[in-house]
Amino acid sequence: MSPTKPQPETEVNQPITCAEILKALADETRLAVVRQLMSGPKHVGEMNRQLGVEQTLLSHHLRVLRKADIVESQRDGKAVLYRLTPEVDSKRRGNVLELGCCRLDFNG
Amino acid sequence: MSPTKPQPETEVNQPITCAEILKALADETRLAVVRQLMSGPKHVGEMNRQLGVEQTLLSHHLRVLRKADIVESQRDGKAVLYRLTPEVDSKRRGNVLELGCCRLDFNG
DNA sequence: CATTCACATGAACTTATCTTCATGGGAAAT
DNA sequence: ATTTCCCATGAAGATAAGTTCATGTGAATG
Numbered sequence: 001m002s003p004t005k006p007q008p009e010t011e012v013n014q015p016i017t018c019a020e021i022l023k024a025l026a027d028e029t030r031l032a033v034v035r036q037l038m039s040g041p042k043h044v045g046e047m048n049r050q051l052g053v054e055q056t057l058l059s060h061h062l063r064v065l066r067k068a069d070i071v072e073s074q075r076d077g078k079a080v081l082y083r084l085t086p087e088v089d090s091k092r093r094g095n096v097l098e099l100g101c102c103r104l105d106f107n108g
Numbered sequence: 109m110s111p112t113k114p115q116p117e118t119e120v121n122q123p124i125t126c127a128e129i130l131k132a133l134a135d136e137t138r139l140a141v142v143r144q145l146m147s148g149p150k151h152v153g154e155m156n157r158q159l160g161v162e163q164t165l166l167s168h169h170l171r172v173l174r175k176a177d178i179v180e181s182q183r184d185g186k187a188v189l190y191r192l193t194p195e196v197d198s199k200r201r202g203n204v205l206e207l208g209c210c211r212l213d214f215n216g
Numbered sequence: 217c218a219t220t221c222a223c224a225t226g227a228a229c230t231t232a233t234c235t236t237c238a239t240g241g242g243a244a245a246t
Numbered sequence: 247a248t249t250t251c252c253c254a255t256g257a258a259g260a261t262a263a264g265t266t267c268a269t270g271t272g273a274a275t276g
Contacts, residue, residue: 017136018136018139019133019134019135019136019138019139020134022130022133022134022139023131023134023135023233025127025130025134026127026128026130026131026133026134027127027131027233027234028125028126028127030127031126031127031130043252044252044253044254045251045252045253048252048253054235054236055252055253055254056235056236056237056238056253056254056255057234057235057236058253059253059254059255060234060235060254060255061234062253062254063254063255064233075242075243077243077244077252078242078243078244078250078251078252078253079243079251079252079253080252080253080254101214101215102212102213102214102215103212103213103215104210104211104212104213105210105211105212105213106209106210107209107210107211131263135263135264151222152222152223152224153222153223156222156223162265162266163222163223163224164223164224164225164265164266164267164268165264165265165266166223167223167224167225168224168225168264168265169264170223170224171224171225172263181223183272183273185222185273185274186220186221186222186223186272186273186274187221187222187223187273188222188223188224217276218275218276219274219275219276220273220274220275220276221272221273221274221275222271222272222273222274223270223271223272224269224270224271224272225268225269225270225271226267226268226269226270227266227267227268227269228265228266228267228268229264229265229266229267230263230264230265230266231262231263231264231265232261232262232263232264233260233261233262233263234259234260234261234262235258235259235260235261236257236258236259236260237256237257237258237259238255238256238257238258239254239255239256239257240253240254240255240256241252241253241254241255242251242252242253242254243250243251243252244249244250244251244252245248245249245250245251246247246248246249246250
């Protein structure tokens, strides 16, 4: 019998506070990522080129956004595709992020 | 001649990034303060009683909000009155904070 | 003017976040 | 099967933010 396989792990979303969500957004690089994803899904490589940060650093930032349920990822060949989570993206009327506690409207 | 008096110092507002503003908001206590001030100006003592944090700690948090130009203070007798800055408060239609880079809508 | 009230400030400490470095892992190509 | 491409992870160090403690300051009060 297999000893409880470590599950693909859809990163358990435990109740997250508003402060925690804002904290996840409160970083230039991560904001840049979110703004990129507001115009549609992107591969890490593409974001990486535009942002000009180290690959590993971007990866860590992406993890923060994932844990805050702001973005989600998906394999695409040997690349990985990122997008805003459906809850956040919702309608994407204009530049509005639907965070649980509040809405963030990037007027730009 | 008086040797350059230390000026009342309206806390110089240097160009502030969106990430910095969000960082200032990304804290439970500071969010609570902002939410209180959305219903009008308050004295430190009143906020302090409702929040139940140490006086000195609240004071530090208020400083963060002041430096981000989210709130401003004003002496009122021996107390101090806090309010949202006019730029942030602007219309205050609903629960919307007008930060420079974006708008924050507390749907609650 | 000494004291109290209401807050603010600075230094020291604790804890969290950011960044780098080395390494690991899945998928495609050779 | 080995190598390459693309990205993720973990540990460790650097930096920043949060918290506490002691003290300071302006305004009212006695």
